[in-house]
Amino acid sequence: MEKMIEKAVKKVEVLIDLLGYGIVQLPVAYSLSCTDLSPRAYSIECHIDQSDSALHSWLYSSDFKLIFSEIEDGVGHVVCFNGEALSRNIYYQTMLNVVSDYIFLKEKFSCNERL
Numbered sequence: 001m002e003k004m005i006e007k008a009v010k011k012v013e014v015l016i017d018l019l020g021y022g023i024v025q026l027p028v029a030y031s032l033s034c035t036d037l038s039p040r041a042y043s044i045e046c047h048i049d050q051s052d053s054a055l056h057s058w059l060y061s062s063d064f065k066l067i068f069s070e071i072e073d074g075v076g077h078v079v080c081f082n083g084e085a086l087s088r089n090i091y092y093q094t095m096l097n098v099v100s101d102y103i104f105l106k107e108k109f110s111c112n113e114r115l
Helices: 090-107
Strands: 004-006 010-018 022-035 041-048 063-070 077-082
Touching: 010 090, 022 090, 041 090, 063 090, 077 090
Parallel strands: none
Antiparallel strands: 004 022, 010 022, 022 041, 041 063, 063 077
């Protein structure tokens, strides 16, 4: 039976260079949960605290989810994005990619790590 292990909400400041907007700073809060099965999967729910929605008109949704999954035998990870806004605009897609990189690096996911 699959067991989910959850971590507390964490925050990260993400800097994204968007053509026409310059460098945008986004405060992202996220919570992470993972399965105890092999291969390991990490589910991450994110929220961007956007105090000025007019400033970030390209931001289709401030809530999104991504999943990091281990590739069998611990050779790497795959990231999947969940949501209807994935193809709304290139800025939103860029933001998703950069946020996932920030979280991946901050959490230092390891294929051999067990929480």
